[in-house]
Amino acid sequence: MPRGRTSYDEWSVGQLAERSGISVSALHFYEREGLISSSRNAGNQRRFARHTLRRLAFIRASQRVGIPLATIKEALHELPEGRTPREADWAVLGRRWRTVLEQQIEQLQRMREDLSTCIGCGCLSFQRCLLVNPDDEMAKEGPGARRLMPGTPRPEREPD
Amino acid sequence: MPRGRTSYDEWSVGQLAERSGISVSALHFYEREGLISSSRNAGNQRRFARHTLRRLAFIRASQRVGIPLATIKEALHELPEGRTPREADWAVLGRRWRTVLEQQIEQLQRMREDLSTCIGCGCLSFQRCLLVNPDDEMAKEGPGARRLMPGTPRPEREPD
């Protein structure tokens, strides 16, 4: 039983949930987070424009690529404000995700190599293992490993 | 200034943090979670066996592969209890992670393909997009896609 007050171009949150397969609570959440928007009818109920479905498709697809919502939001805010986005607008974002995906693939492939010469052989060396010690600060200050992780500036004396 | 009470084989949590680059709070956390263990000295301070460093190397390397701590913990519990693990013991686990990595790479490569024919071209179609609609329930009961996500039961019409 459609609640009847919705037209071809205005969907209730329940209808949008039904059509997108995304839960009502997630749609509320996406609106709160600024990924989608809605107007309200006389009874304060949300009414979504039909093109919202396309945004949701983009959100879901992006999440599957591993993009965090905050980044998806930024990308969506690059879409034109005044008009409904065209295929070309979406394609720009799609190419960006493709680049991200390719970098991820390359990183995993490098890790697969590292794994072969690291845990794979059982050595698990702090000096040599690229997985454990990506920076490879090996042998800089006498014997013993220094750091496991990249980007940590100093031994972080933990002022505990 | 090493606090002096530690021997070659027994490290304080601070020394372990220093050598591994893992924060003291994370080491506490790993111990609480059962990934590493320690004994205590007379003053109730933790003393870690030297081989703990190797477990930490394994933990860090596994995390970089994307394995959750709970799974890493299970793997660590498969190591022999009585003796210090040998290279061969670690290698067994390493081969398992390699399989995981390869599956991840394959999945990302599939997604890259899907992206090319989906957002990449700008269509973002709920009917055709494998990223948006991985199950592809397309054309089962008349025109239109059914669901965005897997596992949700009812079909729906798709006027976009």
Added chain:
DNA sequence: CTCACACCTCAACTAAGGTTGAGGTCAAGC
């Protein structure tokens, strides 16, 4: 008119992987 169901808001809870802070102990150095 009443029922039921869709909708509303707001707060609290979930999971993972920790971090931060309060309050207290222990041992070394001056």
Added chain:
DNA sequence: GCTTGACCTCAACCTTAGTTGAGGTGTGAG
């Protein structure tokens, strides 16, 4: 003998991506 620094515990907080529940409103059908 006091201070300092490393250590201890426990509880609360952080982020991400939402879910769950309480309590209240709206609306179409019978």
